[in-house]
Amino acid sequence: xxxxxxxxxxxxxxxxxxxxxxxxxxxxxxxxxxxxxxxxxxxxxxxxxxxxxxxxxxxxxxxxxxxxxxxxxxxxxxxxxxxxxxxxxxxxxxxxxxxxxxxxxxxxxxxxxxxxxxxxxxxxxxxxxxxxxxxxxxxxxxxxxxxxxxxxxxxxxxxxxxxxxxxxxxxxxxxxxxxxxxxxxxxxxxxxxxxxxxxxxxxxxxxxxxxxxxxxxxxxxxxxxxxxxxxxxxxxxxxxxxxxxxxxxxxxxxxxxxxxxxxxxxxxxxxxxxxxxxxxxxxxxxxxxxxxxxxxxxxxxxxxxxxxxxxxxxxxxxxxxxxxxxxxxxxxxxxxxxxxxxxxxxxxxxxxxxxxxxxxxxxxxxxxxxxxxxxxxxxxxxxxxxxxxxxxxxxxxxxxxxxxxxxxxxxxxxxxxxxxxxxxxxxxxxxxxxxxxxxxxxxxxxxxxxxxxxxxxxxxxxxxxxxxxxxxxxxxxxxxxxxxxxxxxxxxxxxxxxxxxxxxxxxxxxxxxxxxxxxxxxxxxxxxxxxxxxxxxxxxxxxxxxxxxxxxxxxxxxxxxxxxxxxxxxxxxxxxxxxxxxxxxxxxxxxxxxxxxxxxxxxxxxxxxxxxxxxxxxxxxxxxxxxxxxxxxxxxxxxxxxxxxxxxxxxxxxxxxxxxxxxxxxxxxxxxxxxxxxxxxxxxxxxxxxxxxxxxxxxxxxxxxxxxxxxxxxxxxxxxxxxxxxxxxxxxxxxxxxxxxxxxxxxxxxxxxxxxxxxxxxxxxxxxxxxxxxxxxxxxxxxxxxxxxxxxxxxxxxxxxxxxxxxxxxxxxxxxxxxxxxxxxxxxxxxx
Amino acid sequence: xxxxxxxxxxxxxxxxxxxxxxxxxxxxxxxxxxxxxxxxxxxxxxxxxxxxxxxxxxxxxxxxxxxxxxxxxxxxxxxxxxxxxxxxxxxxxxxxxxxxxxxxxxxxxxxxxxxx
Ligand code: SRM
Ligand SMILES: Cc1cc2nc3c(=O)[nH]c(=O)nc-3n(C[C@H](O)[C@H](O)[C@H](O)COP(=O)(O)OP(=O)(O)OC[C@H]3O[C@@H](n4cnc5c(N)ncnc54)[C@H](O)[C@@H]3O)c2cc1C
Ligand code: SF4
Ligand code: FES
Numbered sequence: 017x018x019x020x021x022x023x024x025x026x027x028x029x030x031x032x033x034x035x036x037x038x039x040x041x042x043x044x045x046x047x048x049x050x051x052x053x054x055x056x057x058x059x060x061x062x063x064x065x066x067x068x069x070x071x072x073x074x075x076x077x078x079x080x081x082x083x084x085x086x087x088x089x090x091x092x093x094x095x096x097x098x099x100x101x102x103x104x105x106x107x108x109x110x111x112x113x114x115x116x117x118x119x120x121x122x123x124x125x126x127x128x129x130x131x132x133x134x135x136x137x138x139x140x141x142x143x144x145x146x147x148x149x150x151x152x153x154x155x156x157x158x159x160x161x162x163x164x165x166x167x168x169x170x171x172x173x174x175x176x177x178x179x180x181x182x183x184x185x186x187x188x189x190x191x192x193x194x195x196x197x198x199x200x201x202x203x204x205x206x207x208x209x210x211x212x213x214x215x216x217x218x219x220x221x222x223x224x225x226x227x228x229x230x231x232x233x234x235x236x237x238x239x240x241x242x243x244x245x246x247x248x249x250x251x252x253x254x255x256x257x258x259x260x261x262x263x264x265x266x267x268x269x270x271x272x273x274x275x276x277x278x279x280x281x282x283x284x285x286x287x288x289x290x291x292x293x294x295x296x297x298x299x300x301x302x303x304x305x306x307x308x309x310x311x312x313x314x315x316x317x318x319x320x321x322x323x324x325x326x327x328x329x330x331x332x333x334x335x336x337x338x339x340x341x342x343x344x345x346x347x348x349x350x351x352x353x354x355x356x357x358x359x360x361x362x363x364x365x366x367x368x369x370x371x372x373x374x375x376x377x378x379x380x381x382x383x384x385x386x387x388x389x390x391x392x393x394x395x396x397x398x399x400x401x402x403x404x405x406x407x408x409x410x411x412x413x414x415x416x417x418x419x420x421x422x423x424x425x426x427x428x429x430x431x432x433x434x435x436x437x438x439x440x441x442x443x444x445x446x447x448x449x450x451x452x453x454x455x456x457x458x459x460x461x462x463x464x465x466x467x468x469x470x471x472x473x474x475x476x477x478x479x480x481x482x483x484x485x486x487x488x489x490x491x492x493x494x495x496x497x498x499x500x501x502x503x504x505x506x507x508x509x510x511x512x513x514x515x516x517x518x519x520x521x522x523x524x525x526x527x528x529x530x531x532x533x534x535x536x537x538x539x540x541x542x543x544x545x546x547x548x549x550x551x552x553x554x555x556x557x558x559x560x561x562x563x564x565x566x567x568x569x570x571x572x573x574x575x576x577x578x579x580x581x582x583x584x585x586x587x588x589x590x591x592x593x594x595x596x597x598x599x600x601x602x603x604x605x606x607x608x609x610x611x612x613x614x615x616x617x618x619x620x621x622x623x624x625x626x627x628x629x630x631x632x633x634x635x636x637x638x639x640x641x642x643x644x645x646x647x648x649x650x651x652x653x654x655x656x657x658x659x660x661x662x663x664x665x666x667x668x669x670x671x672x673x674x675x676x677x678x679x680x681x682x683x684x685x686x687x688x689x690x691x692x693x694x695x696x697x698x699x700x701x702x703x704x705x706x707x708x709x710x711x712x713x714x715x716x717x718x719x720x721x722x723x724x725x726x727x728x729x730x731x732x733x734x735x736x737x738x739x740x741x742x743x744x745x746x747x748x749x750x751x752x753x754x755x756x757x758x759x760x761x762x763x764x765x766x767x768x769x770x771x772x773x774x775x776x777x778x779x780x781x782x783x784x785x786x787x788x789x790x791x792x793x794x795x796x797x798x799x800x801x802x803x804x805x806x807x808x809x810x811x812x813x814x815x816x817x818x819x820x821x822x823x824x825x826x827x828x829x830x831x832x833x834x835x836x837x838x839x840x841x842x843x844x845x846x847x848x
Numbered sequence: 849x850x851x852x853x854x855x856x857x858x859x860x861x862x863x864x865x866x867x868x869x870x871x872x873x874x875x876x877x878x879x880x881x882x883x884x885x886x887x888x889x890x891x892x893x894x895x896x897x898x899x900x901x902x903x904x905x906x907x908x909x910x911x912x913x914x915x916x917x918x919x920x921x922x923x924x925x926x927x928x929x930x931x932x933x934x935x936x937x938x939x940x941x942x943x944x945x946x947x948x949x950x951x952x953x954x955x956x957x958x959x960x961x962x963x964x
Contacts, residue, residue: 521888532914533911567909575904822874830873847902847903
């Protein structure tokens with residue numbers, strides 16, 4: 017039997033893939049015609065082209081794949097006519113192929129409204145890789161951009177403009193608000209303010225009447241008699257199904273476009289199917305990829321003798337890439353007496369969430385998420401699978417990070433036939449059974465089920481499912497350190513303490529096997545430092561340190577090092593500032609104020625490090641431990657000594673805290689800050705522990721994080737006096753040091769902790785484990801044994817001699833180190 | 849014609865100049881050689897000092913250890929690891945680093961360099 021596929025887009029390809037998978041007896045001969053010159057690629061992730069993905073990265077399968085599977089593929093050759101009587105098609109280049117079944121997967125094109133001037137140069141649509149290539153060229157000499165359309169695709173196009181460097185970009189939406197089809201008014205309003213803070217200008221209720229300019233675009237004018245100057249425009253005002261071939265062959269099409277199909281996806285000719293964005297099912301065009309894939313699946317089932325029908329698909333979506341989370345699922349607008357809506361509108365945090373619940377409070381009908389869409393997948397599945405809601409349905413959006421239960425709507429409550437990956441239609445049951453069959457990692461699941469390989473939104477859920485299933489099987493997921501130690505970091509910490517081991521070699525001899533490696537050396541060295549606080553470069557522990565710790569400095573491009581003296585609380589005297597300047601000048605160092613309220617000196621040769629530190633130490637500086645998994649900075653705001661709002665002296669407290677914990681080594685680096693009032697100028701809530709002054713004392717927040725996955729710190733205790741605050745911090749830090757996995761910041765540590773912040777508060781504040789005295793005593797020991805390790809290093813000739821590049825020519829510097837001049841300073845030469 | 853290569857054992861340093869289970873960089877004319885004392889196994893290794901990943905003169909400052917018994921060094925920059933025996937990249941990159949023979953006599957460490 018011969019199947020001819022017209023269109024090699026996402027759905028056309030998926031059809032081939034699914035048919036090949038079911039075509040074990042090579043029953044089908046497959047021929048594909050594609051109009052574009054490339055084999056099918058991932059249009060959904062088209063915008064990633066601007067963030068560095070190549071056309072190859074986006075490709076769904078190489079040309080070889082078609083050859084290997086005996087598919088005849090004609091590219092750059094659109095089908096021009098269908099002769100339904102002889103069952104043949106003819107292509108643009110004149111090729112004729114006979115078919116038994118014809119599958120139309122011609123997709124859609126961008127809808128371009130009939131505005132005078134749309135033909136001008138500099139006006140683009142956003143649909144294919146070619147479009148992107150043209151846009152990239154034009155954007156090079158473009159300054160003022162505009163996008164017509166404030167929907168899902170329009171906003172993605174707007175982000176693309178920003179990525180192309182057209183930072184002055186305006187979005188023109190005809191409707192009174194953004195994304196009118198997906199989110200409600202309140203959600204739109206929040207989205208708009210967020211987009212404006214990204215630098216976009218948004219106009220709503222604006223109707224474009226003309227595109228002005230000569231050959232190329234110069235401006236746009238609107239029905240309200242306003243106009244703007246623009247030199248690049250992307251039109252993204254909706255899609256238009258490609259039904260021209262169907263129409264000219266006499267197949268039924270809809271008044272507003274689209275090839276009419278029934279539940280079997282047959283057109284008005286039973287031997288011709290239409291799938292994907294060109295198909296009009298029940299009056300509906302599905303402009304999303306998941307329903308298209310489902311259609312492909314139905315047709316493959318029918319062709320291979322199965323019985324399946326397409327009964328509609330949910331239009332839930334999540335906006336990607338724009339830098340603002342937006343999602344809508346189920347019925348986002350459901351209203352009426354029968355429906356209850358719970359709305360969370362936190363304009364301070366910039367979060368809007370709405371869920372619509374059935375009258376009996378048991379079912380989730382749909383909802384909207386703006387500003388934080390982390391729960392999207394979970395909510396979508398809860399909605400689709402009609403999972404019964406918990407007694408207080410609002411729990412599902414209030415977010416219970418760190419709270420006790422997860423609102424009862426956790427992944428475990430989903431039925432086995434719940435789709436986890438909608439792109440590939442993979443159910444929870446399928447994933448769990450693969451885990452039971454031995455696919456115990458997300459990567460393995462991706463390989464054997466293809467789940468998570470589409471839009472990728474379900475990957476976190478897959479990860480959870482893998483872990484839950486392993487746990488349910490009684491498999492204890494223990495994070496052993498590496499092949500040399502069959503222990504977790506926490507176990508190792510306890511064992512090293514019990515056996516009183518002081519060097520890496522002793523630990524390896526007693527508790528490990530083999531020779532060690534770069535995975536176990538740093539954590540073991542860190543445990544030794546956390547337990548005994550001895551000089552880290554002595555007793556042969558030097559070579560067990562990560563290379564930055566080994567040279568007490570961070571290695572930089574080119575092989576030079578950085579020098580970061582401690583500046584507690586960010587407070588520094590003019591004299592000390594002068595010393596830093598003098599040292600930098602003398603050793604030709606690049607200087608920069610860091611994000612941590614101190615000064616970094618870059619470009620120091622290895623052999624200059626002891627000399628530089630000698631001078632800094634003489635002027636009263638100490639190591640800033642910028643190289644260590646240790647306390648970094650305690651930032652401060654100026655506080656009550658000068659600031660008119662300051663409640664307490666935040667600078668003095670920050671200095672006291674920084675000096676208390678300086679040199680403290682931990683599983684990962686630790687940062688802190690103290691703010692003098694709730695305006696929070698020191699950003700304490702983004703720190704591992706942060707302190708904010710209140711009328712009555714200090715509020716203590718813990719487990720915040722900046723970096724790549726920002727997370728706000730959670731309130732641990734309120735209105736503390738200085739002494740209690742410090743005691744709680746002692747306990748908190750010591751508990752973290754004893755129990756966290758290697759390279760786990762406090763935020764991640766808390767996220768993985770059973771019971772979350774409530775559990776942590778019980779341990780630290782209520783002493784539920786009866787260990788706080790021990791924790792405090794251990795911390796006091798570390799505080800009392802602190803020494804500046806750079807001071808020890810420069811005073812110890814044995815250690816000092818290691819700071820040379822050549823062992824046999826200590827006076828020579830590395831001749832390969834090269835700098836380039838930059839803004840009256842220097843920078844490391846770019847590496848190859 | 850037979851090409852002849854002369855092996856020269858060049859004296860690099862003394863045993864105590866190299867930290868136990870660590871490395872140092874040795875200058876030989878214009879070449880930089882990373883020399884490692886794998887004290888746990890009482891073995892010595894030498895390789896080129898340049899990491900082929902980003903051409904950084906850094907391998908001597910890396911951590912050494914083993915993977916399934918194979919001695920290796922991890923570059924300080926991006927932790928790519930290389931076999932100290934074959935020079936092969938164990939992190940999956942298609943590159944090999946040069947290795948040199950090492951011998952210890954009377955507390956002195958010698959590295960074998962080839963000359964044409
Ligand atoms: C110098 C500085 C940037 C600057 O020019 O301002 C900097 C520079 C580096 N950061 Fe940073 N970070 C600097 C502030 C920050 C901040 C802001 C802050 O501390 O207020 C953050 C986000 C806050 C946070 O950590 O939660 C930050 C998040 C990171 C991360 C991601 C950590 C995470 O948990 O997500 C890394 C990577 C890591 O540590 O594994 C990192 C790593 C690095 C390293 C050490 C990368 C490396 O391994 O070479 C950079 C080398 C600095 C050097 O050689 O001295 N840096 N880094 C800042 C030094 C502050 C200081 O005085 O110590
Ligand atoms: C920028 C962008 C972002 C998107 N983001 C998302 C998202 O986040 N989530 C989501 O679900 N969807 C998203 N979509 C939509 C998604 O890409 C489409 O739903 C999907 O590509 C539809 O697949 P299709 O095969 O029906 O159509 P297409 O992928 O458009 O493929 C149709 C192909 O047929 C060819 N063709 C047309 N006529 C002929 C002919 N006569 N002969 C031969 N070939 C022909 C066309 O040239 C085209 O290559 C996005 C789309 C764009 C453009
Ligand atoms: S946090 Fe408050 S008290 Fe401190 S500097 Fe800022 S405004 Fe002033
Ligand atoms: S430079 Fe050595 S791993 Fe990158």
